[in-house]
Amino acid sequence: MEPLLRAAADEHRLARAVADLGLDRVAEVVVEELAVRCDPVPVDGAAHLAFELTSGGERACRLLTVDRDGLTSKRDGWQAAPVRITHDAVDLLRGLYGPGTDRRTSRRVTTCAELNAPNPAPGGLTAIVRERQRLAVAVQAVVAACQRHPVDLGGLSTRFGSDKWADLHWYTQHYERHFARFRNAPVRVLEIGIGGYDAPDQGGASLRMWQRYFPAGLVLGLDIVPKPGVRGPRIATAVGDQGDPGLLDDLGRRFGPFDIVIDDGSHLNAHVRASFTALFPHVRPGGLYVVEDLQTAYWPGYGGTAGPVAGPGTSVGLLKQLVDGLHHREWVPPAAAPGPSYADRHAVALTVYHNLAFVEKGVNSEEGAPDFIDRGWSAPPA
Ligand SMILES: C[S@@+](CC[C@H](N)C(=O)[O-])C[C@H]1O[C@@H](n2cnc3c(N)ncnc32)[C@H](O)[C@@H]1O
Known part of the structure; x- marks a missing residue:
């Protein structure tokens, strides 16, 4: 954790810190951090999302569950999640711990085939739209947790x-x-x-x-x-x-x-x-x-x-x-x-x-009054 915090201001140092720590450990640190930063989510039931971190051709994945208690994570089960959030690890860490990032291009959100189905039946479309809206609340909460915000x-x-x-x-x-x-x-x-x-x-x-x-x-x-x-x-x-x-x-x-x-x-x-x-x-x-x-x-x-x-x-x-x-x-x-x-x-x-x-x-180093000012001077009696 500390090497990531120390390196966060500099992209190249951060990339080295990610390589030294290993992407799987970085993913663990990131999801723990997201659990702290993710506010309780006003979603019906619980929403499951896959969270994928990438770096130099490698990837590490976790299953995130968000609900009215906030966010929790697991190593397994991410393959079946209906939505996947993918982030470049260095870019995400710059956003979490460093000066922030405006490179939204490194984040991708992909929805499973079922929720992207072409020409669904009319009733099916309503259900799909409702489910997409429900998941959007959870996706927004995770995306927001990955970014800086003013806090009260x-x-x-x-x-x-x-x-x-x-x-x-x-x-x-x-x-x-x-x-x-x-x-x-x-x-x-x-x-x-x-x-x-x-x-x-x-x-x-x-x-x-x-x-x-x-x-x-x-x-x-x-x-x-x-x-x-x-x-x-x-x-x-x-x-x-x-x-x-x-x-x-x-x-x-x-x-x-x-x-x-x-x-x-x-x-x-x-x-x-x-x-x-x-x-x-x-x-x-x-x-x-x-x-x-x-x-x-x-x-x-x-x-x-x-x-x-x-x-x-x-x-x-x-x-x-x-x-x-x-x-x-x-x-x-x-x-x-x-x-x-x-x-x-x-x-x-x-x-x-x-x-x-x-x-x-600090250093209280300002000089005192110069010697030509007579410190023994007394105000004349009024
Ligand atoms: C007012 S509470 C701290 C509240 C906390 N900072 C907050 O804002 O949520 C004071 C704490 O100081 C601890 N405490 C009391 N005497 C202490 C001592 N001599 N040295 C260290 N901690 C002490 C108490 O156990 C107590 O948990």
């Missing part, structure tokens, strides 16, 4: 059952604003907090949302509870406590650097701060570190501060510190040894919404 993140959130939109929170509007530039890139996303709390087979709503939102993204979830039930193409899970810096550093070394890290875990203020310190170094330059649920900065039970001013040990205190660090070259006196922190040198922008913050990673 709020819609995905409610569909998969995350509380990030129209429930406890109104976050997805902000995510769309900040994540749009990453959408079609082969991003690595880490989210702390898979959901479902103590239930190993529950959770994964937001991981599925990111999986759909980032069509070429790899999505890793971390939770203190093992989540063997949360699986899928381009989704991985890890077990661990976000308050353990060693574990987070190890995760960053193994799976990073990340384009995006989202903290939606315990929301304990000490954990939020420890996780940021451990994981911010594993965010790629230009990437984002997101902290959800800043309200706990004001809730003493979570290590927050009662009253209107969140203290230095809180998540909001961390953000205020980052604003100070962003200006470390202006400090009087200059930063004491050992100098500005890693975050001071690499947090280059902050956007804070109600309960949600985005920290952008």
Whole structure:
């Protein structure tokens, strides 16, 4: 899977990756991906379609079944399907994971002889037309799953059952604003907090949302509870406590650097701060570190501060510190040894919404005010 994602921007690399992986394995990856992307299909009963991938004279086929639950696939039985969708493998992968393709010529849809029968009897024609219309709904769903579409993140959130939109929170509007530039890139996303709390087979709503939102993204979830039930193409899970810096550093070394890290875990203020310190170094330059649920900065039970001013040990205190660090070259006196922190040198922008913050990673390298400007100057008394 990963070699395909990495090669997807370049047709020649993609062709080599297909040859290395083997067309049969590529077909397996593709139908798993289509199962994720295919919405429930409003078709009467179930529709069966043959799906054929071709590459350099080879072919690999699967039987797709689409119905009101979505799409499933099997290796056998495709020969008897009434409709066949054929795709060039490289072209399809460019559409799924790469910059997209406008070469519709590589896709062919062929209907079986029975549904193309010449001069059918009048009653037979009605039945044929009805069956063709029924199958067309299924074909459209598969063809649509093979292409890029704009997505409504709020819609995905409610569909998969995350509380990030129209429930406890109104976050997805902000995510769309900040994540749009990453959408079609082969991003690595880490989210702390898979959901479902103590239930190993529950959770994964937001991981599925990111999986759909980032069509070429790899999505890793971390939770203190093992989540063997949360699986899928381009989704991985890890077990661990976000308050353990060693574990987070190890995760960053193994799976990073990340384009995006989202903290939606315990929301304990000490954990939020420890996780940021451990994981911010594993965010790629230009990437984002997101902290959800800043309200706990004001809730003493979570290590927050009662009253209107969140203290230095809180998540909001961390953000205020980052604003100070962003200006470390202006400090009087200059930063004491050992100098500005890693975050001071690499947090280059902050956007804070109600309960949600985005920290952008980069190199905070702009010079401070020149020396000829007297930093010791005082305004004359009014
Ligand atoms: C709010 S839920 C996450 C919801 C999910 N991100 C979504 O939007 O669908 C919080 C999750 O954090 C996990 N969690 C709690 N404490 C944690 C810790 N110390 N380290 C890692 N995960 C933790 C919980 O088990 C729970 O599943």
